[in-house]
Each structure stands twice: as C-alpha cells, then as structure tokens.
Amino acid sequence: MTTLTIPIIRTEVETPAQRVWRRFLANPVARISLVVIFFFAIIAGGTPILSATGHHWPCDPNQTNLEQKLLPPSPQHWLGTDNLGRDVFSRMLHGAGISLTVGLIAVAVSLGIGVLVGAIAGYFGGITDQILMRSVDALLCFPTFFLILTVVALLGPSLINIVVVIGLVSWTGTARIVRGEFLTIRETEYVKGARVLGQGAWKIITRHILPNATAPILVTAVLGIPDAILSEAGLSFLGFGVQPPQATWGNIIADGKTYLLDAWWLILFPGLAILIASLSFYLAGDALREAAESRG
Amino acid sequence: MSAFIIRRLALSLVLLFIISIISFFIVTLTPGSPYPWGDLNPKISAEVKANFRKKFHLDQPLTTQYALIMRDLFTGNLRSIKDDRSVMARIMERLPATLALNFTSILISLSFGTLLGIYAGRYAGTWRDLAGSFFAFLFIALPGFWISYLLLIVLVKECGVPVLGTQSYGIAFANPLASLLDQIWHLLIPATVLALGGIAVQSRYLRATMIESLREDYIRTARSKGLAEEVVLYKHALRNSVRPIISGIGMLLPAMISGAVIIETIFAYPGMGRLGYEAVLERDYPTLVALNFVVAALVLLGNLISDLLYAAVDPRVRLE
Numbered sequence: 047m048t049t050l051t052i053p054i055i056r057t058e059v060e061t062p063a064q065r066v067w068r069r070f071l072a073n074p075v076a077r078i079s080l081v082v083i084f085f086f087a088i089i090a091g092g093t094p095i096l097s098a099t100g101h102h103w104p105c106d107p108n109q110t111n112l113e114q115k116l117l118p119p120s121p122q123h124w125l126g127t128d129n130l131g132r133d134v135f136s137r138m139l140h141g142a143g144i145s146l147t148v149g150l151i152a153v154a155v156s157l158g159i160g161v162l163v164g165a166i167a168g169y170f171g172g173i174t175d176q177i178l179m180r181s182v183d184a185l186l187c188f189p190t191f192f193l194i195l196t197v198v199a200l201l202g203p204s205l206i207n208i209v210v211v212i213g214l215v216s217w218t219g220t221a222r223i224v225r226g227e228f229l230t231i232r233e234t235e236y237v238k239g240a241r242v243l244g245q246g247a248w249k250i251i252t253r254h255i256l257p258n259a260t261a262p263i264l265v266t267a268v269l270g271i272p273d274a275i276l277s278e279a280g281l282s283f284l285g286f287g288v289q290p291p292q293a294t295w296g297n298i299i300a301d302g303k304t305y306l307l308d309a310w311w312l313i314l315f316p317g318l319a320i321l322i323a324s325l326s327f328y329l330a331g332d333a334l335r336e337a338a339e340s341r342g
Numbered sequence: 343m344s345a346f347i348i349r350r351l352a353l354s355l356v357l358l359f360i361i362s363i364i365s366f367f368i369v370t371l372t373p374g375s376p377y378p379w380g381d382l383n384p385k386i387s388a389e390v391k392a393n394f395r396k397k398f399h400l401d402q403p404l405t406t407q408y409a410l411i412m413r414d415l416f417t418g419n420l421r422s423i424k425d426d427r428s429v430m431a432r433i434m435e436r437l438p439a440t441l442a443l444n445f446t447s448i449l450i451s452l453s454f455g456t457l458l459g460i461y462a463g464r465y466a467g468t469w470r471d472l473a474g475s476f477f478a479f480l481f482i483a484l485p486g487f488w489i490s491y492l493l494l495i496v497l498v499k500e501c502g503v504p505v506l507g508t509q510s511y512g513i514a515f516a517n518p519l520a521s522l523l524d525q526i527w528h529l530l531i532p533a534t535v536l537a538l539g540g541i542a543v544q545s546r547y548l549r550a551t552m553i554e555s556l557r558e559d560y561i562r563t564a565r566s567k568g569l570a571e572e573v574v575l576y577k578h579a580l581r582n583s584v585r586p587i588i589s590g591i592g593m594l595l596p597a598m599i600s601g602a603v604i605i606e607t608i609f610a611y612p613g614m615g616r617l618g619y620e621a622v623l624e625r626d627y628p629t630l631v632a633l634n635f636v637v638a639a640l641v642l643l644g645n646l647i648s649d650l651l652y653a654a655v656d657p658r659v660r661l662e
Binding site for chain 1: 353356357360361364365368369372373472475476479480482483484485486487488489491492494495498499596597599600601603604607615618619622623625630634637638641642
C-alpha cells in the first residue's frame with residue numbers, strides 16, 4: 047500500500063485585522079503616539095506598584111513640606127513644588143493612573159451602551175430605530191460637559207461616579223456610527239443568507255454584523271479616550287473630579303490657579319501632560335481610522 | 343418648505359419635552375436638597391421649612407413638581423430657589439453675553455477651521471496636510487482651562503492687559519469707540535479659546551469633503567480649462583464642500599455652551615454657562631431645568647437654521 051502524502055500548502059493570507067494593524071504601524075505618527083501611550087501606561091501602572099512597596103520615586107506625592115513650598119523647578123524638584131511643598135513631578139506621575147483609568151473605563155461604559163443601542167436601532171429599524179434615534183437626538187441637544195458636571199456635582203464626586211457618568215453621557219456618537227454600519231451591513235448577501243438559514247437576530251448581530259463593524263467601533267473607542275480624559279480634567283479643575291489628596295492632572299492645576307501669577311509651573315506641566323496624553327490618543331485614533339478606511 | 347419647517351418645529355417640541363423630563367429628573371432624583379440651610383439647623387422652625395417647601399412646590403410629588411415647573415416656565419412665573427427672582431429674568435440678563443460669545447466663537451471656528459481644512463485638503467498626503475492635521479488635533483486636545491490660564495499669565499502678567507469680565511473695570515472711556523474696542527477685546531479672548539476645538543472639528547470635516555470634491559470630474563475639467571488653482575479651489579471645490587461649513591453652525595453650538603462653563607468661570611464672563619455652574623452648586627432646580635430648556639431650544643434653532651441655510655445655498659437639496 048502506498049501512503050499518499052498530501053503536501054500542506056500554506057498560503058499566507060492576511061486577515062483584515064492584520065492588514066489594518068500593518069498599515070497602522072506603517073504610519074510614523076501612529077508609531078510615535080503608540081510609544082507615548084505606552085510610556086504613559088507604564089507610568090500609570092508602575093507608580094502605584096512602586097508606592098505600594100514603600101519606594102516612592104522621586105518623592106512621596108502627598109509628603110508636605112511647608113519650608114519648601116512653591117519652589118520653582120530645580121534639580122531636587124524637577125517640576126517644582128506646590129503650595130504645601132509637595133513635589134509636582136511625583137504628583138503628576140500619580141495623576142497619570144487616574145487619567146488613563148477614567149479614559150479606559152468611561153469608554154468601556156459608553157461603548158457598551160452605544161454599541162447595544164446602535165445595533166438594535168440599526169438591525170431592527172422601523173419604530174424601534176425611530177424611538178432610539180430621537181432619544182439620541184434629544185441627548186445631543188444637551189451640552190455634554192454641563193450634563194456631566196450637573197450629575198457629578200449632584201451625586202458627589204468620586205472616581206466611580208465620574209467614570210460612569212462620563213460613559214453614560216458620551217455614547218451617542220458611538221450609537222450613531224454603529225447604527226450606520228448596521229444599516230449597510232444588514233443589506234449584504236451574507237446577512238440575508240444567515241437570515242434565510244433561520245438564524246436568530248442575536249446570533250446574526252453578534253456573529254455576522256458586529257465583527258464586520260469592528261474597525262469603526264474601535265476608532266470611536268480610541269477617539270473617545272481623550273474626550274473622557276479632558277472631561278475628567280475639566281471636572282477636576284472645577285473641583286468635581288477625583289478628590290484630594292489623590293493627585294490628578296486637573297486638580298494640580300486647580301490648586302495652582304490661586305498662585306497663578308507666581309507659580310507658573312503648577313499650571314504649565316500638568317496641562318502639558320493632559321495635552322500630550324490626549325493628543326497621542328487622538329493621533330493614534332485618526333491613524334487607525336485611516337488604516338481601516340484605505341484600501342490596499 | 344413651510345411643511346418642512348412645521349414638521350421640524352413639531353419634532354423640536356417633542357424633543358424639548360423629552361429634554362425637559364430628562365433634565366428635571368436628573369436634578370431632582372440625585373441626593374441633596376436645595377434648602378438654603380442645614381437639615382439639622384435648630385434655628386429654622388418647622389413652620390419656616392414647610393412654608394419654603396410649599397412656596398417652591400417641594401412638598402408635592404415629583405410628577406406634580408414637574409408639571410408645575412413647566413407651567414411656571416411657560417407663564418413666566420418660575421422663580422429661582424436661590425434668590426426668589428424670576429428665572430427667565432436671570433437667564434435673559436445673561437443671554438446677550440452668551441449669544442455674543444458663542445456667535446463670535448462660531449464665527450472664528452468656521453472661518454479659521456475652513457481655511458485650515460482647505461489647506462490640509464488641498465495638500466492631502468503631503469507634509470503640509472500632516473502639519474495641518476497635527477494642529478487640528480492639537481487644538482482639540484488643548485484643555486480649555488489650561489490654555490486660558492497660560493493666556494492669563496502671559497497677557498496679564500507680562501503684557502499688563504486686562505481681560506476679565508466684559509469690559510475693563512473702573513475705567514471711564516473718553517470716547518465710545520475706545521469703550522467698544524475694549525469690549526470687543528474682552529469678548530475676543532474667551533471666544534478664541536472657546537473656538538479652538540471648533541476650529542479643529544471644522545477643519546477635519548472640511549479636509550475630508552475637500553479631498554472628495556477634488557477627485558471629481560468637474561475639477562479635472564476646470565483644471566484642464568487652464569483655470570488658476572485658486573479659482574478651482576475656492577470657486578469649484580469649496581462650493582461643493584459647503585455642507586460641513588453650514589452644518590458646523592448647528593453642531594458646534596452644544597460643544598461651545600459646554601466649553602463656556604469653564605471658560606466663562608475663568609474669564610469672569612457673565613454668560614449662561616456660569617449661571618448654570620452656579621445653579622448646579624446651589625441646587626437651584628428651577629434655574630437648572632429652565633436653563634437646559636433654553637439651551638436645548640437654542641441648539642434646535644441652530645440646527646433648523648443650518649438646515650434651511652443648507653437648502654438655500656445648495657440647489658441639490660430639497661427640504662421635504
């Protein structure tokens with residue numbers, strides 16, 4: 047008996063996700079923003095771990111020293127000290143975690159609601175679509191930040207309240223985009239085929255439509271992160287963010303505004319951190335959008 | 343056309359109704375009370391408390407409270423819990439400043455955003471486009487309060503220029519022109535800060551539509567006729583990219599009013615954003631509900647105007 051050996055032919059076929067990722071990494075702006083985001087993530091993850099082991103680097107963020115208050119940047123205090131003599135650089139390192147946490151969790155909340163509402167509206171259409179989209183229109187008439195401020199101020203500021211409220215308020219954009227994608231995809235042959243085969247709505251939505259709408263959803267998610275970071279910074283600035291003594295980029299500026307004309311470093315550096323962090327998320331999100339949209 | 347306006351107005355009324363319900367229940371269902379005294383203050387007698395509740399209908403069930411607030415809002419009898427003044431009067435005295443600020447800000451956003459967008463779209467794919475896009479994202483990512491403070495440091499400390507309020511305090515102007523210039527200056531700084539995000543959003547939309555327009559056949563025709571590139575850009579391509587410019591008017595408004603909360607607080611500008619911020623701090627329910635109502639009405643009006651303008655400018659659009 048002869049054994050028949052079947053040669054295994056491996057053809058390297060790029061999946062759509064790999065293609066988007068390759069094109070994303072080919073963009074120098076995307077690479078730089080990704081490095082910056084990683085840098086912030088390492089600070090955000092590393093600082094609390096380091097503090098928990100008792101090693102504060104460079105200083106304890108909450109260590110006050112009234113003899114050294116409002117010092118300008120120097121070799122001892124790289125970015126100066128605040129009105130209680132706390133090291134601004136250490137406080138900023140500890141603030142990074144708050145900003146990234148708020149960004150990620152708020153986006154997760156808004157993504158959950160937005161995808162659900164958009165999927166239901168887009169898939170079922172008709173009266174369901176009308177009701178959901180008119181509600182979205184109504185929400186879009188509210189000035190978002192004012193709505194967040196109102197609810198957080200009334201509920202009482204805490205990390206969990208802030209994250210949930212920002213998420214609850216900012217899903218409308220995602221819902222609109224997901225609905226639009228669903229309206230197009232549900233008319234495709236393969237979705238019609240799945241329906242003909244008798245698959246349920248839930249399975250068609252999760253197995254057939256959603257995977258094909260991943261790219262635009264991912265883009266809105268990445269672009270939503272800096273929105274949340276900026277909202278949290280604004281809330282912190284008005285005194286409704288994460289409460290002291292926990293340092294956040296926004297509340298270092300809020301504390302520093304009293305010494306505006308004497309201690310510019312309390313304003314400049316935390317704001318620069320907010321700017322750089324949100325800018326890199328925006329640029330990464332835009333590069334991702336370009337990578338997902340362009341052909342070839 | 344008139345059928346379109348009537349239908350839009352009807353839809354707006356429905357939306358306003360939903361908005362009033364949402365805003366009323368958001369402010370009343372959250373913990374805390376609007377009473378101007380501590381709950382355990384022994385100096386306030388039960389009778390005073392009861393009278394206060396009665397006066398502002400706080401002793402009624404929430405649904406009745408909502409109905410009463412809406413009734414008072416439309417009959418103009420709504421009174422602020424904070425100072426017992428008419429809520430409409432409080433809003434109306436802030437409205438001119440708010441409209442001036444937002445109008446200026448939208449004007450700045452549209453004009454600079456359009457220019458930046460044309461620039462980026464025209465040079466799409468080159469380093470100029472990259473630079474334009476970078477600046478657009480830089481403007482969105484700039485925290486408004488931060489750039490305001492940096493401006494305050496530079497303008498007030500280094501240049502000695504007064505920027506707070508709507509005009510310089512304690513200076514009598516020799517002539518009305520100087521006074522007017524002073525007011526314009528005080529308006530321009532917060533309006534510019536407020537416009538930064540709008541410039542960015544506007545330029546991104548315009549860049550996308552410009553790129554699309556520039557691919558059209560009529561652009562190639564115009565170019566092959568030997569028209570100057572400027573004529574092709576501004577007469578042919580821009581005309582067909584007009585949609586984002588006009589819809590920008592309606593879209594930018596809610597974002598502007600949001601941003602104004604912080605900017606008005608910093609620049610001590612007497613607009614509705616600051617009124618809202620103060621009302622939140624004081625838990626002034628009637629003012630908050632009325633304010634949300636007025637803001638939503640402004641936004642809906644802005645959307646309607648931009649749709650009508652759109653139809654007026656673009657003959658391909660029919661309002662049905």
